[in-house]
Amino acid sequence: MSDNWIALVPVDPHFIPSPGRQTIARNRLDEIAPDADQIEIIVSESVRFFDCGANFPKILCPSCGKEIALDWWSERMDDDYQDGFKLDRYCTPCCNSASPLHELIYDWPQAFGCFALDVMNPRIGTLENEHRRELEEILETKLVVVYQHI
Ligand SMILES: [Zn+2]
Known part of the structure; x- marks a missing residue:
């Protein structure tokens, strides 16, 4: 059984949205992908790499x-x-x-960042552009959408 993730990572690797905006974005993502296994907010002091797994780029x-x-x-x-x-x-x-x-x-896209919204088994296929733009507005940043497949 394989798993899929979608990670949404700001284009600027050092950008971290404000905590209030993180929560609003996460709640919106809950509505966009209601059948996801898990939606996690990742905040890290140092820059991490978000790879696309077996979708080798x-x-x-x-x-x-x-x-x-x-x-x-x-x-x-x-x-x-x-x-x-x-x-x-x-x-x-x-x-x-x-x-x-x-x-x-x-x-495939890969990203570097201190912040991500990470969705496990989102069950939505790809994230629609309209939804990406909406989340970009909430988080006040352009986002890289990383599809990870393991
Ligand atoms: Zn060159």
């Missing part, structure tokens, strides 16, 4: 659009992690543009 350079080798990426992930991700800039192997890990293009 392609990683593209934000500057030239070339695909980035997973080996290079895993090494930078190791370099960058120190009690959380520092999100330093690294020169990409393709065109030497200095990019932090959260600005690489992940297809």
Whole structure:
């Protein structure tokens, strides 16, 4: 039996919505996905990585659009992690543009952040754009929607 999660993570990895807004967003998500197993608010002091699990992504350079080798990426992930991700800039192997890990293009999306709304087995398929925009307004931030499949 496999599980699915949808994690909603602010585009700015250091952004944490106010506690009141976190609660409103969580309650709204309860209405959007009433059959979900669990909806969790994640707040962390350091930047965490929200991966897409078995939906393994392609990683593209934000500057030239070339695909980035997973080996290079895993090494930078190791370099960058120190009690959380520092999100330093690294020169990409393709065109030497200095990019932090959260600005690489992940297809499926993945995200870095200190805050997430994490929905276990949401049973809604994908989150509708209209709902995403509504939650973005509540949380006062653009969101990356990460679909995790295990
Ligand atoms: Zn490049």
